[in-house]
Amino acid sequence: MATISSHIAVMTFPFSSHPSALLNLVRRLAASAPTVRFSFLSTAKSNQDIFSGQQYDNIRPYDVSDGLPEGFIFAGNVHEPVEAFMNVIPGNFKAGMQEAEAEAGVKVGCLLTDAFLAFGGEMAEAMGVPWIAFWIGGPCSLSVHLHTDPIRSTVGDIGTAHKAEQTLKFIPGMSKIQICDLPEGIVDHLEMPIAHALHVMGLKLPEATAVVLNSYEEIDLAIITDLKTKLKKVLSVGPSILALSSPPKPDESGCLPWLDKHKVASVAYISFGTILVAPPSELAALAEAIEASRVPYLWSLPDHSRRHLPQGFLERTSIRGLIVSWAPQLQVLAHTSVSIHITHSGWNSVLESISYAVPMICRPFFADNMLNCRMVEDVWEIGVRVEDGILTKSGTMKAIQLLLSDDKGKELKENIMLLQESAVKAVESNGSSAKNFEILEDIIGFYG
Known part of the structure; x- marks a missing residue:
């Protein structure tokens, strides 16, 4: 130097x-x-x-x-x-x-x-x-x-x-x-x-x-x-x-080629950050909701948590789902096939979702998660909080269906695109x- x-x-x-x-x-x-x-x-x-x-x-x-x-x-x-x-x-x-x-x-x-x-x-x-x-x-x-x-x-x-x-x-x-x-x-x-x-x-x-x-x-x-x-x-x-x-991080799990095979705005990306892990009962409920909703999914989930998934879930959803221990989140959110981000609503994740215009389903855990979630749902109107703030099969299915609906889903997408535009400017x-x-x-x- x-x-x-x-x-x-x-x-x-x-x-x-x-x-x-x-x-x-x-x-x-x-x-x-x-x-x-x-x-x-x-x-x-x-x-x-x-x-x-x-x-x-x-x-x-x-x-x-x-x-x-x-x-x-x-x-x-x-x-x-x-x-x-x-x-x-x-x-x-x-x-x-x-x-x-x-x-x-x-x-x-x-x-x-x-x-x-x-x-x-x-x-x-x-x-x-x-x-x-x-x-x-x-x-x-x-x-x-x-x-x-x-x-x-x-x-x-x-x-x-x-x-x-x-x-x-x-x-x-x-x-x-x-x-x-x-x-x-x-x-x-x-x-x-x-x-x-x-x-x-x-x-x-x-x-x-x-x-x-x-x-x-x-x-x-x-x-x-x-x-x-x-x-x-x-x-x-x-x-x-x-x-x-920044140079892209290596996609060692093959997330991006997998996303390439899916339709535009069809995939739910699930990640609760690098520190948090949802309780076992909620992981199981989320898996059940994903399976019942039949939505294609990419799930960043630590290996040790997979034992909490319902028996046979991975086999039954293997055609339309991919679970990895780590995903290159920025590249995933930037991919055209991703339509929903199921997140803990940490500030970095929220800002990244805004930067790539991906509406959110929030399950807040601690620290600033609840504040960010409230802003996402009630102030910016770019996502929703899961019912009662806990992942249940029915509540998560309801949130997924809401974001994929023609009316509400379109409204949330338009709102987050406006925020993305202001962020770029x-x-x-x-x-x-x-x-x-x-x-x-x-x-x-x-x-x-």
């Missing part, structure tokens, strides 16, 4: 899709600032997963402690590694940054962190450098965390009857959001470490030089406008998948996301 003009430390929350989302942002910045060194700090496992053979001229991964005891074996409790990691921050990042500075020979001039790592603000202040925070979710979930105290106060004033159905109409752009849609830690489970960390984040983010989102302004204009009154600078720079050119040269990214580049160039 050329002579290093400046040095930026990138600090990740090394779980779920957080590191890869932040790396996508850093890749875009690194491409436009070739003399800036980006030191990417994450755990060894996280770095191995997202870099895996990839090398970038001015991005260097550095491993930080994950806090786990030597020889630790994951037994299925997702909270265990998260809590172990939380116990060693920020010391592990400080050590990683010292290593990065020693190797680069240039002091860090800016911190770019996952917004969840709110200590980045205090660290940046102590160093006398700016703090740029990246929020991996959508504007709606960010707004909820910034309004945590007013929400708690309002909820406390509401009687117990129908409390869950009360809306957040006192927050701009959130009149359709109900209390029951809120992530854990806002009004319940306050003792959880994650809840405390997110509350602190909401209090600290107004101090950030800029808060960056993988979203675009037009999708939630009222919410973005409100966020701009509470934060120094709000920069929506996505959708990253439309703004960042946002990342074009004069679009809102493109302009926001230029502002971010200026901040990076000035402070880095």
Whole structure:
């Protein structure tokens, strides 16, 4: 690489899709600032997963402690590694940054962190450098965390009857959001470490030089406008998948050739992300609904979960179905044969569905899933939530039939195509996301 003009430390929350989302942002910045060194700090496992053979001229991964005891074996409790990691921050990042500075020979001039790592603000202040925070979710979930105290106060004033159905109409752009849609830690489970960390984040983010989102302004204009009154600078720079050119991931399971054999807009794609697995009873119910609906399907399902499928299901549906342990989701959603995305409604999956105009059937599980699902169904009207929020045979069949119907299905498709159009325009040269990214580049160039 050329002579290093400046040095930026990138600090990740090394779980779920957080590191890869932040790396996508850093890749875009690194491409436009070739003399800036980006030191990417994450755990060894996280770095191995997202870099895996990839090398970038001015991005260097550095491993930080994950806090786990030597020889630790994951037994299925997702909270265990998260809590172990939380116990060693920020010391592990400080050590990683010292290593990065020693190797680069240039002091860090800016911190770019996952917004969840709110200590980045205090660290940046102590160093006398700016703090740029990246929020991996959508504007709606960010707004909820910034309004945590007013929400708690309002909820406390509401009687117990129908409390869950009360809306957040006192927050701009959130009149359709109900209390029951809120992530854990806002009004319940306050003792959880994650809840405390997110509350602190909401209090600290107004101090950030800029808060960056993988979203675009037009999708939630009222919410973005409100966020701009509470934060120094709000920069929506996505959708990253439309703004960042990436080589296609290898299709080792043969999903794309299989999709090529099907009619346009005929296949249901099923995926609940890389972390979540639906309960066994729901997997069985979903399989029964798929079989009874006779809809062609491509299902990304971990191998260990296949034992929960009804006996003989794979054999009976083999002609019109394909189950794989992993699917190249972006290429799948972009394929003309895919008409429905059955999803957990995580923000990345929702944004990807919008980017390729695929209506959704949502089964939300945790975190921001419920918020995103509510936006999908009641605000943008680009999909539906499964009946009672749980996968049952009858409820899932009803949702599939609704999306495949001439009237409602056509309406949802038209709505999501309009959102897709606005997303594409946002990342074009004069679009809102493109302009926001230029502002971010200026901040990076000035402070880095």
